[in-house]
Amino acid sequence: MNQTTTKLFEPVTIGAWELRTRTAMAPLTRCFADDETGEVGPDVVEYYRKRAADGIGLIITEGIIISPLAKGYPRVSGLYTQSQVEAWKKVTDAVHAEGGKIIAQIWHVGRISHKGMTGGLAPQAPSAIKAEGIAARSKKPYDEPKEMSSEEIQEVIKQFSQAARNAISAGFDGVEIHGAHGYLIDQFNSEITNTRTDRYGGDLSQRLTFMKEVIAAVIDVVGVDRTLVRFSAHKVDNVDYMWEEPEKAVETFIEAFKEVGLKMIHPSILNFNRILENNMNLYELVRKYWDGFIFGVGDLDIETAEDALNKEIIDVAVFGRPLISNPVFLKKVRNGEELEPYIGKVHLKTLV
Numbered sequence: 001m002n003q004t005t006t007k008l009f010e011p012v013t014i015g016a017w018e019l020r021t022r023t024a025m026a027p028l029t030r031c032f033a034d035d036e037t038g039e040v041g042p043d044v045v046e047y048y049r050k051r052a053a054d055g056i057g058l059i060i061t062e063g064i065i066i067s068p069l070a071k072g073y074p075r076v077s078g079l080y081t082q083s084q085v086e087a088w089k090k091v092t093d094a095v096h097a098e099g100g101k102i103i104a105q106i107w108h109v110g111r112i113s114h115k116g117m118t119g120g121l122a123p124q125a126p127s128a129i130k131a132e133g134i135a136a137r138s139k140k141p142y143d144e145p146k147e148m149s150s151e152e153i154q155e156v157i158k159q160f161s162q163a164a165r166n167a168i169s170a171g172f173d174g175v176e177i178h179g180a181h182g183y184l185i186d187q188f189n190s191e192i193t194n195t196r197t198d199r200y201g202g203d204l205s206q207r208l209t210f211m212k213e214v215i216a217a218v219i220d221v222v223g224v225d226r227t228l229v230r231f232s233a234h235k236v237d238n239v240d241y242m243w244e245e246p247e248k249a250v251e252t253f254i255e256a257f258k259e260v261g262l263k264m265i266h267p268s269i270l271n272f273n274r275i276l277e278n279n280m281n282l283y284e285l286v287r288k289y290w291d292g293f294i295f296g297v298g299d300l301d302i303e304t305a306e307d308a309l310n311k312e313i314i315d316v317a318v319f320g321r322p323l324i325s326n327p328v329f330l331k332k333v334r335n336g337e338e339l340e341p342y343i344g345k346v347h348l349k350t351l352v
């Protein structure tokens with residue numbers, strides 16, 4: 001370890017998690033599960049075990065769907081059947097045996113789907129507004145979603161809390177609620193996808209109602225010390241999207257998080273250093289309003305991560321693509337070895 005990476009390798013307690021280092025593995029959908037059953041197999045056990053053995057502080061899993069209608073990509077895993085829970089138990093056991101910690105990212109894609117993924121049913125969304133473009137991996141156009149009724153909204157909130165309960169049964173140390181990137185929760189959050197006139201629609205603070213209800217339901221089940229929430233401006237179907245007034249939006253999100261008593265958040269952006277407003281990046285804006293734990297991500301290099309940790313802008317540095325291409329990422333960083341670049345186009349399974 002060299003002088004410049006002292007903070008990154010420091011142990012830290014974040015909520016209920018005693019982490020060996022101030023690092024986390026970002027949630028990364030890899031589509032390694034059985035497409036029919038949504039169960040993960042031995043290759044996934046080995047994939048996560050290796051990252052835990054390397055000493056990463058916290059593993060946040062790939063997005064794990066909470067119901068059959070939550071599915072937008074082939075071969076994603078689930079946490080809504082007993083056999084899926086049992087399959088994930090093998091992963092959490094392996095990670096714990098290596099001294100690691102692992103939380104499940106619970107996920108509903110909403111309208112970012114088509115009938116080929118959802119058993120012939122229209123995808124669920126806040127409003128019946130179709131996403132533009134073609135679904136990644138399955139290469140099919142998105143289908144027009146069905147506007148969710150109040151009953152359907154309550155049902156999906158229950159599915160989130162049941163998935164959280166299942167995550168604990170599967171041995172996970174907690175959950176991350178996927179409220180980012182243009183998926184269901186973010187569809188409620190965004191003015192582009194949410195034109196509802198009931199209490200789930202309106203101005204930003206009103207549109208955050210669904211997210212707040214999901215968070216409250218999940219906290220009820222797993223506890224506030226085991227609940228992390230991810231949110232973002234950018235969307236998988238609109239990567240350039242940014243809030244019109246970033247600081248105001250951040251402030252509104254933080255108000256909502258405080259209202260439900262949340263302690264840890266994971267704001268997501270593609271480029272950590274991007275200046276959004278008043279010469280501040282996303283994390284500086286968030287820190288201005290939030291004194292809880294912050295997970296920071298977005299093309300982070302080691303120097304930027306170390307600097308942001310030292311300045312207490314973030315509490316944990318999160319790495320995504322470098323952990324796909326480097327199963328022994330931290331060891332290489334410690335030894336000053338060169339990292340393998342991430343090559344998006346190769347068959348990712350070979351990089352397990």
Ligand SMILES: Cc1cc2nc3c(=O)[nH]c(=O)nc-3n(C[C@H](O)[C@H](O)[C@H](O)COP(=O)(O)O)c2cc1C
Pocket residue numbers: 026027028029030061062063105178180181230268269270297298299300318319320321322
């Ligand atoms: C292959 C791939 C799959 C991803 N899957 C997810 C996911 O399931 N859930 C999520 O919140 N973000 C997902 N992301 C975004 C990452 O978590 C992360 O925010 C992004 O890659 C930026 O971090 P990085 O620059 O360190 O890779 C994915 C990114 C990649 C490259």
